[in-house]
Amino acid sequence: MSIAELQAYGYVGAMVVLVFISYGYAYHLYTKKKDASGKDYEEYSNMALRDDITDTPVSARSEHKKK
Amino acid sequence: MENRPLEYDYTVTKMFMFMTIVLGIVGMLIGVILAFQLAYPGVNTILGEGLAEYTNFSRLRPLHTDSVAFGFTLSGIFAAWFYIGQRVLKVSMAESKFLMFIGKLMFWLYAVGVVAIVVSLFMGITTSKEYAEFEWPIDIAIVIIWVLFGISIFGLIGIRREKSLYISVWYFIAGFLGVAMLYLFNNMEVPTYFASGGVGSIMHSVSMYSGTNDALVQWWYGHNAVAFVFTVPIVAMIYYFLPKESGQAIYSYKLSLLSFWGLMFVYLWAGGHHLIYSTVPDWVQTMGSIFSVILILPSWGSAINMLLTMKGEWQQVASSPLIKFMVLGSTFYMFSTLEGPIQAIKSVNAIAHFTDWIVGHVHDGTLGWVGFMIMAALYHMAPRVFKRELYSKSLMATQFWIQTLGVVLYFTSMWIAGITQGMMWRAHDEFGNLAYSFIDTVTVLHPYYTIRAVGGLLYLVGFIMFAYNIYKTMSARPVEEYELQNASPMGA
Ligand code: HEM
Ligand code: HEM
Numbered sequence: 001m002s003i004a005e006l007q008a009y010g011y012v013g014a015m016v017v018l019v020f021i022s023y024g025y026a027y028h029l030y031t032k033k034k035d036a037s038g039k040d041y042e043e044y045s046n047m048a049l050r051d052d053i054t055d056t057p058v059s060a061r062s063e064h065k066k067k
Numbered sequence: 068m069e070n071r072p073l074e075y076d077y078t079v080t081k082m083f084m085f086m087t088i089v090l091g092i093v094g095m096l097i098g099v100i101l102a103f104q105l106a107y108p109g110v111n112t113i114l115g116e117g118l119a120e121y122t123n124f125s126r127l128r129p130l131h132t133d134s135v136a137f138g139f140t141l142s143g144i145f146a147a148w149f150y151i152g153q154r155v156l157k158v159s160m161a162e163s164k165f166l167m168f169i170g171k172l173m174f175w176l177y178a179v180g181v182v183a184i185v186v187s188l189f190m191g192i193t194t195s196k197e198y199a200e201f202e203w204p205i206d207i208a209i210v211i212i213w214v215l216f217g218i219s220i221f222g223l224i225g226i227r228r229e230k231s232l233y234i235s236v237w238y239f240i241a242g243f244l245g246v247a248m249l250y251l252f253n254n255m256e257v258p259t260y261f262a263s264g265g266v267g268s269i270m271h272s273v274s275m276y277s278g279t280n281d282a283l284v285q286w287w288y289g290h291n292a293v294a295f296v297f298t299v300p301i302v303a304m305i306y307y308f309l310p311k312e313s314g315q316a317i318y319s320y321k322l323s324l325l326s327f328w329g330l331m332f333v334y335l336w337a338g339g340h341h342l343i344y345s346t347v348p349d350w351v352q353t354m355g356s357i358f359s360v361i362l363i364l365p366s367w368g369s370a371i372n373m374l375l376t377m378k379g380e381w382q383q384v385a386s387s388p389l390i391k392f393m394v395l396g397s398t399f400y401m402f403s404t405l406e407g408p409i410q411a412i413k414s415v416n417a418i419a420h421f422t423d424w425i426v427g428h429v430h431d432g433t434l435g436w437v438g439f440m441i442m443a444a445l446y447h448m449a450p451r452v453f454k455r456e457l458y459s460k461s462l463m464a465t466q467f468w469i470q471t472l473g474v475v476l477y478f479t480s481m482w483i484a485g486i487t488q489g490m491m492w493r494a495h496d497e498f499g500n501l502a503y504s505f506i507d508t509v510t511v512l513h514p515y516y517t518i519r520a521v522g523g524l525l526y527l528v529g530f531i532m533f534a535y536n537i538y539k540t541m542s543a544r545p546v547e548e549y550e551l552q553n554a555s556p557m558g559a
Pocket of ligand 2: 094095096098099100101102105128131132135136139140425426429430433434437438519520522523524526527
């Protein structure tokens with residue numbers, strides 16, 4: 001097999017894998033709806049809406065550290 | 068001092084806002100001059116034959132592209148980072164003397180860099196690579212500035228209170244990393260003095276790549292400069308400013324995550340579309356075309372997400388000129404990311420390449436999307452950093468309509484000009500002789516060039532109105548904290 005053929009097969013292979021990963025990610029997001037820490041992904045929008053320095057963080061860092 | 072409640076510190080934001088406005092005026096003014104030069108060649112020697120060296124089209128063109136892209140746009144991005152970064156991470160720059168110092172240092176080095184670039188380009192010192200014209204000493208300075216930007220981003224992330232990173236922060240990080248990688252690789256160069264064994268100039272340099280390889284690296288860079296300067300950080304801005312100004316949560320946060328990864332993966336492979344029918348391998352061209360078409364999906368993913376964020380809230384679009392800027396901005400984003408893939412199809416590119424249609428595409432993206440978003444960002448930030456209401460809502464609305472008209476005149480005239488040009492260049496008789504000579508196209512295009520120049524002038528006029536509005540905001544009615552929650556307070 002020439003280097004060009006190898007490249008071509010490698011390229012197609014890489015595409016297939018990456019397409020699977022991205023669809024897998026979409027499937028994961030929409031079926032699980034919540035991330036590993038149990039937060040609904042949509043709650044993260046509040047990071048922009050409630051962003052005064054005195055507002056409570058969506059998931060505070062110190063809280064996390066204590067665990 | 069001790070008992071004052073903690074507040075966000077916008078010192079560096081203000082500095083970069085100022086820079087955005089100054090470089091915007093300079094860059095767009097040069098753009099307008101260029102446009103008039105193309106329509107009326109006499110403008111090339113407007114200051115007399117003696118100064119023609121400094122006023123001709125070829126000397127000014129890189130000054131336009133670099134001052135709008137790396138001056139106006141980048142300063143706007145920096146201003147937005149130092150604003151959004153603090154807020155979504157819930158940490159103030161005032162809490163870290165170190166980060167404050169780095170931010171200010173970055174600004175001043177950047178200012179020195181700007182002066183060096185303007186002077187050297189006016190003198191005609193250039194590597195002649197589009198969007199990478201700067202000679203090696205400036206390149207080194209740029210790398211240092213970029214490292215400082217990186218320290219600012221990751222430093223702020225390091226001391227944050229909010230554990231998760233908001234989607235805009237992802238986009239800022241991606242923009243930072245993307246430009247770092249591209250800039251380094253494309254600017255690998257050796258001063259001519261060393262390359263030639265002591266004959267050439269020490270100020271000039273030669274690229275480490277040549278021929279087709281140089282073209283490949285250049286457009287891998289060039290295209291991704293579009294990606295990581297004109298797209299990624301601007302998406303970061305709209306993901307923050309539109310929800311914040313309208314008080315609406317992003318329509319779908321999940322979709323924003325998906326579009327992010329889609330964009331990151333696809334963009335890097337699309338650069339081949341700048342080299343269609345050139346000497347680069349055929350598969351690179353085909354890959355460039357295919358990935359360009361796929362690129363519609365993640366691009367529209369973000370844009371539609373933004374438009375849907377306004378679902379049920381369209382009265383806000385009607386009543387607030389600031390929201391109008393952002394909604395039209397994301398519409399133009401959709402528009403140019405549909406137009407781009409069409410131009411990337413091989414048979415279309417055969418007509419479009421080298422013509423004004425490309426220039427039209429460039430400016431519906433940069434004027435309609437990048438320019439509008441940056442102005443909207445500054446409009447949203449101004450009342451918050453100055454703690455005053457925006458000077459005039461009606462002035463803003465007038466500006467919106469003038470500039471929209473400007474953009475429409477710009478891209479429609481360039482479409483007609485470009486397609487006419489492309490068709491005329493390739494027209495031939497039954498024996499294969501070309502039907503037209505070059506000057507025939509020039510004659511036909513003259514009216515469209517004039518229309519474009521007028522459109523550009525309108526946009527510049529609007530930008531000056533914007534600058535005035537921000538300037539007057541600095542002394543407008545002071546506002547209370549609660550008025551700044553969502554919709555920006557505006558005077559009549
Ligand atoms: C899906 C997204 C996009 C695709 C597939 C795309 C595709 C293209 C194509 C095919 C060209 C012409 C290459 C040639 O024949 O010379 C081009 C040029 C260009 N595009 Fe896009 N485009 C996209 C989005 C954008 C956006 C959003 C902007 C700016 C805001 C932009 C800015 C530019 C610039 C500056 C050039 C000119 C480069 C040069 O020749 O100097 N593009 N694009
Ligand atoms: C006041 C409005 C503006 C006018 C009148 C204007 C005019 C022009 C002109 C005449 C050219 C040269 C086209 C050619 O060589 O045929 C040009 C190129 C370019 N302009 Fe502008 N411009 C304006 C604003 C902007 C802004 C705000 C941006 C970016 C944020 C921008 C980005 C560019 C780029 C990237 C190119 C190079 C395009 C290419 O190589 O295909 N322009 N502009």
